[in-house]
Amino acid sequence: MTLAPAPPDTPAHEATRTAPRRQTIALVGNPNAGKTTLFNALTGLRAKTANFPGTTIELRVGALRLAGESVRLIDMPGLYSLSAASSEERAALDGLLGLAPEHPAPTALILLLDSTNLERNLFLASQVLELGLPTVIALNMVDLAQRLGLRIKVAELSRELGCPVVPVVAKTGRGVDELRAELERVIARRPDVPHQPAAERARQLDTQSQHQRYDWAERVVGRCVVHPDRQIHGRSEAIDRVLTHPVVGVVAFLALMLGVFYLIFSLASIPMDLIDGVFGWLGDVAAGLIPAGPLQSLIVDGMIAGVGGVVIFLPQICILFFLIALLEDTGYLARAAFVMDRLMRRVGLPGKAFVPMLSAHACAVPAIMATKVIDDRRDRLVTILVLPLMTCSARLPVYAMVTGLLFPTQPLLGAAAFTGAYSLGILAAISMALIFKRTILPGQARPLVLELPSYKMPSLKTAFFVMLDRGIIFLKKAGTVILALSIVLWWLANFPEMQPGDVPAGTAAQVAALEAQAAALETAGQAEQAALAADQAADLISQQQLAHSFLGRLGHLIEPAVLPMGFDWQLGVGVLASFAAREVVVSTLSILYGLGEEGAEGAALVDQMRAATRPDGSLVFTLPVCFSLLVFYVLAMQCFATTAIAAREAGGWRWALLQLGYMTVLAYGAATLTYQGLTWLGAA
Ligand SMILES: Nc1nc2c(ncn2[C@@H]2O[C@H](COP(=O)(O)OP(=O)(O)OP(=O)(O)O)[C@@H](O)[C@H]2O)c(=O)[nH]1
Ligand SMILES: [Mg+2]
16 A cells, blocks of 8 residues: 655644644444444444445434543445445545535544455455555454354454454444554554545545455455355355245235234233223323313313323334334345335336335335435435325324224234235335326436345344334324324314203204103113113213314314215314324324213223214214225325425425325325225125
C-alpha cells in the first residue's frame, strides 16, 4: 500500500493540529456482517438489526466512551466495495469519506469482517485499508465460524492486513471489551502528520484491478483459514433449495405465516382474558365509586370501554412482533424475499420494494420512508401507492375482533382467516401495482440482487426488545388518540339527551308492556324471567337514546351508503370514525354495542356483538357481514399519519389523495361484492 503525498494545507487542517478534534469512528463492513449489532453493543442503543442485507439505510450516530473521552460512533449501511451503486451504498461511502454534510469525517475505523464469509469481505477490506485511516478489524461471528468448523488464525490475519484484529461475537458481546481496548490504543496513537483526506485516496483506488484484489483475498484466506466443514454448508444449501423453490417456497412461506397466526391465537387467549378481566374490574370499581349519571357513563362506557376494547389486543400484537423478530433473525426472510422477488418483478415492482413491503406489516409510515432505497422514481411511487394495503398492526384488533366473532372456539379457522386477510392485502397490492405500472407509471423493474445470509440462531433478547417497542407504541396510541376519540364518540352517542316526549309511541308501549310483564313475573316469584324482561325494556330505551343521539342521526344518515356492504348504522358509524385511525372502529363498537345492549353488561365485546340484533330481531353479525367487514378493513386507507407521510415522500398531495381515493373505492367495492356474493350463495 503506497503512501500518497501530503495534501495541501487548508484551514481545517490547521485546526486539526492545534486542538485535538473529537474522535469519530465509523463502522464499515459488508451488508449483514453485524455492524448494527456491534454498534448497539458498543453504545447501548437499540438500532434495528435483522439477518438481512440492507437493514440499515442511513447513517446513525451514537456516543461511546473510550479512555475517558467521548467518541462519536457512526453506524452505516453495508458496502460490498468502494464503488457505490445504490443510494444506501452511496450514503455509506459519503459517511466513510467525510462527504456526508451532517456528519464529520471519521478519524478512525472499525472494519467489521464476517468470519464466515471472509474472502468476500476481504475485497472491501483491501480497499478500505488503502484509505489509510487508523483501523481496528473486528472479526465478527466467530461463534458461527466455529460451528461451521472454520479455524481462523487471528495473529496471521493481523499480520497480513497490517492492523489489529479482534475476534468478536457482536450478538452476545463477547470480545467487545477487547475491541474497546484496541480502539483506545489506536486512537492514542494519533498520527503526527495530518493524513491525506480519505476522499482523495478513494479516487486513487483503481490502480489495483479487481482481479488482483480477489486474488489477494483468496491468498489471505488460504493462509489464515483452516478447513471449512463441507457438511454443514451442504445442509443449508439443501434447505435453501426447498425454501427458494418457485412453488414450494411460496407454499412454505404461507404455511409459516399460518403457523405464526395459529400460535398467536393459541397463546394470546390467556393474557387477553386477563386484560379483559382487569378492564371489567376497573369498570366495576369506577361504577362503584362514581354515582350513576353522565360522569359514570363517560368513564365506564366511554373511556374504560373504549380503551379496553383496543388494549385487549395487546398480547396478539406482542406475540406477532416477537415471532416476526425471531424469524427475521434466522435469515429466513432473505429466502422469502428471493421467492417473492420473482412474483413481484412479474408485476413490475422492484425487488428492493420487498423490505419496505415487509416492514409495512408493522406500520406503513416507516415503510414509506424506507422506500428511499428504490432508485427509480416511478418504481418508488408505485411502491408507496400500494404499501398501505399490507396488513399493519393497527388492523390487527379489527381482524381479531372479526375472527373472534366468526370462529370463537376454532383457532385453526381463525388463523386461516388471518392468513387470508394478510394474503388479500398482498394480492391487492400486487394487482394494484400491476395496474399502476400498466397505466400511469410505466417502466421495467430491476431484479433484486441479494445474497442469502447464513442461517442463525435467533436472539430472544433482540426479539424481546422489538416486542417491547411495538407494545409501547401500541399502548401510547391507545392512551392518546384512541382515548380522545373514545371520549368524543361517547359524547356524540349520549347527546342530545332523550326527553320522555321523544320516544315513539310504539316503543313506549312496548317498554310499558315489558315493564308490566316484569312486575307480574316478579310477584309470581320467577325472578330470572322478570330480570330478562326488565333487561329487554332497558335495552329498548338505550337503543332509542342511541338512535336519538348525534351519532345515531349521523349513522342513520349514512346507512343507505353502507347498506350494500351489509352494515347497519352502528357499523357505518364505526367505519366513518375509523378514517382517522383504523383501531377506532373497535372502540366505537365497544361504546355503541356496550351502550345499546344493557342486558349484556360485563360480557366481552365480541359476545355482546355476537348477540346484537337489528330492530327486526335478526342478528347483525352474520357470516356475510363479518367477511365483508374484514375485506373492507384489509383494503381501506384509514390512517391520517400514512396519508401525511405519503404526501411528503411522494412529493405531492395528489399522490396521497389518489391513494386514499383508490383504496376507499377498492374497499367499498370488494366489501359489497363479498357481502352480496355470500348472501346470494345463501351463507347465513
Ligand atoms: N451468530 C451471530 N450472529 C450475529 C453476530 N453479530 C450479528 N449477528 C446477527 O447477524 C444479523 C445481521 O446483523 P446486523 O447488525 O443487522 O448487520 P448489519 O451489518 O448492520 O447489516 P446491514 O445494516 O444490513 O448492512 C442479525 O441477525 C444479528 O443478530 C454474531 O457475532 N454472531
Ligand atoms: Mg445495520
